[in-house]
Amino acid sequence: MFEKVALIGIGLIGSSIARAIKEKNLADHIAISTRSQKTLDRAKELGLGDSYNIDPTEVVRDADLVIICAPVGAYEAIGKQIAPHLKTGAILSDVGSVKEHVVKALEPHVPDGVHFIPGHPIAGTENSGPEAGFASLFDGKWCILTPIEGTDQDALHRLRDLWVAFGSDVEILDAKHHDMVLAITSHVPHLIAYNIVGTADHLESVTKSEVIKFSAGGFRDFTRIAASDPEMWRDVFLTNREAVMEMLGRFSEDLSMLQRAVRFGDGEMLEELFTRTRNIRRSIIDAGQETDVPDFGRHVSAVEDESGA
Amino acid sequence: MFEKVALIGIGLIGSSIARAIKEKNLADHIAISTRSQKTLDRAKELGLGDSYNIDPTEVVRDADLVIICAPVGAYEAIGKQIAPHLKTGAILSDVGSVKEHVVKALEPHVPDGVHFIPGHPIAGTENSGPEAGFASLFDGKWCILTPIEGTDQDALHRLRDLWVAFGSDVEILDAKHHDMVLAITSHVPHLIAYNIVGTADHLESVTKSEVIKFSAGGFRDFTRIAASDPEMWRDVFLTNREAVMEMLGRFSEDLSMLQRAVRFGDGEMLEELFTRTRNIRRSIIDAGQETDVPDFGRHVSAVEDESGA
Ligand SMILES: NC(=O)c1ccc[n+]([C@@H]2O[C@H](COP(=O)([O-])OP(=O)(O)OC[C@H]3O[C@@H](n4cnc5c(N)ncnc54)[C@H](OP(=O)(O)O)[C@@H]3O)[C@@H](O)[C@H]2O)c1
Ligand SMILES: NC(=O)c1ccc[n+]([C@@H]2O[C@H](COP(=O)([O-])OP(=O)(O)OC[C@H]3O[C@@H](n4cnc5c(N)ncnc54)[C@H](OP(=O)(O)O)[C@@H]3O)[C@@H](O)[C@H]2O)c1
Numbered sequence: 177m178f179e180k181v182a183l184i185g186i187g188l189i190g191s192s193i194a195r196a197i198k199e200k201n202l203a204d205h206i207a208i209s210t211r212s213q214k215t216l217d218r219a220k221e222l223g224l225g226d227s228y229n230i231d232p233t234e235v236v237r238d239a240d241l242v243i244i245c246a247p248v249g250a251y252e253a254i255g256k257q258i259a260p261h262l263k264t265g266a267i268l269s270d271v272g273s274v275k276e277h278v279v280k281a282l283e284p285h286v287p288d289g290v291h292f293i294p295g296h297p298i299a300g301t302e303n304s305g306p307e308a309g310f311a312s313l314f315d316g317k318w319c320i321l322t323p324i325e326g327t328d329q330d331a332l333h334r335l336r337d338l339w340v341a342f343g344s345d346v347e348i349l350d351a352k353h354h355d356m357v358l359a360i361t362s363h364v365p366h367l368i369a370y371n372i373v374g375t376a377d378h379l380e381s382v383t384k385s386e387v388i389k390f391s392a393g394g395f396r397d398f399t400r401i402a403a404s405d406p407e408m409w410r411d412v413f414l415t416n417r418e419a420v421m422e423m424l425g426r427f428s429e430d431l432s433m434l435q436r437a438v439r440f441g442d443g444e445m446l447e448e449l450f451t452r453t454r455n456i457r458r459s460i461i462d463a464g465q466e467t468d469v470p471d472f473g474r475h476v477s478a479v480e481d482e483s484g485a
Numbered sequence: 486m487f488e489k490v491a492l493i494g495i496g497l498i499g500s501s502i503a504r505a506i507k508e509k510n511l512a513d514h515i516a517i518s519t520r521s522q523k524t525l526d527r528a529k530e531l532g533l534g535d536s537y538n539i540d541p542t543e544v545v546r547d548a549d550l551v552i553i554c555a556p557v558g559a560y561e562a563i564g565k566q567i568a569p570h571l572k573t574g575a576i577l578s579d580v581g582s583v584k585e586h587v588v589k590a591l592e593p594h595v596p597d598g599v600h601f602i603p604g605h606p607i608a609g610t611e612n613s614g615p616e617a618g619f620a621s622l623f624d625g626k627w628c629i630l631t632p633i634e635g636t637d638q639d640a641l642h643r644l645r646d647l648w649v650a651f652g653s654d655v656e657i658l659d660a661k662h663h664d665m666v667l668a669i670t671s672h673v674p675h676l677i678a679y680n681i682v683g684t685a686d687h688l689e690s691v692t693k694s695e696v697i698k699f700s701a702g703g704f705r706d707f708t709r710i711a712a713s714d715p716e717m718w719r720d721v722f723l724t725n726r727e728a729v730m731e732m733l734g735r736f737s738e739d740l741s742m743l744q745r746a747v748r749f750g751d752g753e754m755l756e757e758l759f760t761r762t763r764n765i766r767r768s769i770i771d772a773g774q775e776t777d778v779p780d781f782g783r784h785v786s787a788v789e790d791e792s793g794a
Pocket of ligand 2: 493494495496497498499518519520521522524525554555556557559563580581582583605606607608609610611612613614615714717721
């Protein structure tokens, strides 16, 4: 499918792409670069690629596809550095969780003849680093591409086909709209998960060991989300500020209403909301974006554990 | 262990208790009552008990252990109704998610010679009804008992031993403190999960189908929590108002700080919080309250699904 794919950044997402490409034989050569020698060595030990270089300008040379898989705050510097070394006709893409900022940070540096097509797979786990990835991460998940005006259709199709080969469904969205959708489906949920875990961490009336001990009542599931990579998420909030602020404003307004309902004992309002939210989950399961396996009891995981899987 | 156990309410928790008692042979007879004939018939079809009666006064007759497994808002009426029919020496317990209110609602009705010991298993799933239960739900989970002053130690030990037989670790807490701990580890997390799902449901800038489609970025995990039983959760918020309001106040204060950090681009503050919250998750895994299986990608569930489990 591609001759040489260059990956810059080889954490959860980069290493999952490398594994998926290898497993499905979608490129002749995978070249890997990352920030630290330590991670580069680890990637080599794991056999994720065919060549490794700490210098990104070296790995992009002759690559017909370059995918930036680093936190979005690092994009501008990476873009500036690699731009002069990109091959004419190459596709430059990425996987960043924010898209308008990525266009602003990269587009000015992209040389003529290079096809710049931003992307974002809606798939992930709370783990990070090169060990965390797996080839099936994108299988059955959506990948959003946010091509800019005048994007070469051939290049777009080639990139789309790669994600389809990973098992993803591909959706084309405007970058600004992407950022709004992700603010509510991902960024604000992460922010409030981080927030409640932070709140629980510095209470005086309840000890930390009690929080940990009795976390199975719901809190645990927030800590899972709040265990995601700090650097990646810092960059998401720094670069999608406007949409996050807007959605957070809506969330806070609604929370004030709910707080009033609790204060004044408005059981009807509470039950109405709790019934409505139940239906949304049903829709998500019906849309194939979730399994129906009950998970609070974690008995599925437990069974897996016991069987040694 | 017991001669006759009476269960009033046979949803997720009640039916899990019935299944655990049967599986481990912990009582000679399980008598079941619930609000609706429909659920009672379903419990019978599922073979959850040995006798069934819509009238709770009938099932508690001669029972040496009665466990109320209904939403806490129904407790007072149930307590009044069954009290005159409780056997001397019997233990009256429950599983309600709130404890101070339960003591207030039940204690005045408990006849002399009956041992009233409130309880709360910290285990559950987002599903409800008699089909949702399973015998291993309490295995490896905590169960909190909140005995009132002067509780008979023999009775307390008998009840504790039952939960231990279910596989639970038992902790004794003061009812008021229980409500504070659960407000932060369970009630407020549920409230904010319900809230964000509600917010997403009535946006104009992002369609409901987009929210559903791209829910795998984090939102999905909130819908799981926000799919819990509306009646049960309504009652929790109506009966643990004070502690919920206090913890919600703390949450909102912290969220305002976080909002400022986003607005002013304070990356250091964000990264510091995101790093701190990561450590709490580590502690929860170390405490055995969570498995280390990455779950956002839901590949564990997917594997289970494929194997037909
Ligand atoms: N995690 C998710 O759920 C998810 C989902 C969709 C998209 N994304 C996006 O995917 C991207 C990567 O996230 P991830 O989850 O894979 O993070 P990760 O596991 O933390 O990996 C990040 C990788 O980027 C490298 N890196 C950091 N700064 C760099 C720089 N200046 N130059 C080159 N490499 C650099 C890191 O290198 P060192 O280890 O060498 O420092 C590491 O290999 C982010 O933009 C994120 O927004 C994440
Ligand atoms: N779900 C959890 O995660 C969880 C965890 C720990 C503790 N709890 C506590 O466990 C209790 C039960 O919750 P659940 O999850 O098992 O709920 P559920 O699955 O919705 O079941 C509730 C049961 O209570 C019955 N019921 C309702 N009102 C009643 C009344 N007035 N008299 C007799 N029975 C009545 C229902 O009967 P019908 O179907 O006949 O109407 C149903 O059988 C609640 O107090 C809850 O706070 C829940």
